[in-house]
Amino acid sequence: MIRILIVDDQSMIRVGVRAILSSQDDMTVVGEAENGRAGVELYRRTLPDVVLMDVRMPVLDGLAAARALLGPERVEGHEPKVLMLTTFDLDDYIYEALRVGASGFLLKDSEPEDLLHAVRVVAGGEALLSPSVTRRLIENFVAARPRPSTGSTALNGLTDREREVLRLIALGMSNAEIAASLFIAEPTTKTHVSRILQKLSLRDRAQAVVFGYENGLVTPGSR
Template identity: 85%
Template sequence: MIRILIVDDQPMIRVGIRAILESDDDMTVVGEAADGRAGVELYRRTLPDLILMDVRMPVLDGLAATEAVLGPDRVEGHPPRVLMLTTFDLDDYIYAALRAGASGFLLKDSDPEELLHAVRVVAGGEALLSPSVTRRLIENFVSAQPHPDTTSTVLNALTDREREVLRLIALGMTNTEIAASLFIAEQTTKTHVSRVLQKLGLRDRVQAVVLGYETGLVTVGHR
């Protein structure tokens, strides 16, 4: 059973999301909060598996709340997965939330099936990477920042093959696509991906994509 906390300042949105989630036998909503501060407090009381977090809220916005539940207010042994909700598909707050450790984001006008799929993917430990929207979001943010440091030493811990795997992750490739591109077995690819994340201290593939752009391993417009 996937235990979910909904944090959104719009009552109608919360009601609609709850109805969709609880139509699935494998999901249950353990609480609702109307702002980020209340969401952080409720997380500590209910210890959900996943938090559906709105971006723009009063009192404490979704970015600050995400940073809190994945950082200083984290309950040891109960790290939540955070899936951001937004009405904007290009929002700097979302980019910052991904850097803070959120596992992806979903537009509020997504179909119910997309919501259920997103919850399953993120609760299962994967990152929700939309090849078009997430990548466009990251490119939009990075293009407005100072030129990335291509000499960054953060990647020095990686072998040449691991660096190439990171580059392909940052391009949005799945493990199957990476395996085909490098002419290696998919299981070998999974091993490489795991080592990359471990060596760089990354939570998931979303943060790997962000790092790929920030270090200049992948540049804006690179395909």
């Protein structure tokens, strides 16, 4: 059973999301909070598997709340998966949310089946990366930031194949798409991805995307 906490300042959003999630046999909503601070406090009491976190909220915004959940407020032995809820064009917090460890994001106007898919994906330990939207968001933010003159020395520990796989991850490709692009088996791709995350001390694919952009493996506008 996937235990879910909903954190959003709009009651209609909370009610709608709860209704969708509660209709599933493998999901249960353990609580709701109307701002980030209340969400952090409720997380510590309920220990959900997935936190659906609105980006823009009063008292404590979603970015600060996500940083707290994945950092100083994290309960030892428990690793929450944070899925950010965003209206896309207005939310310049998403890039930082991925950096602090959020597992992905979901547009608030997504279809119910997309919400259910997203929850299951992040609960299973994967990052939710919509290639087109994630790429567009990160490109916008990275383009506005100074890029280091040289890549991270951590890249030196990757093989040529691992660098190529990381580049394709940063472009938003799934394991199946990477396997097809490189003419390798999908299990081999999964092995490469696991080794990349381990070598670079990255939490998941979301942080790998950010790392790839920040270290010049891909640039804004790359395809």
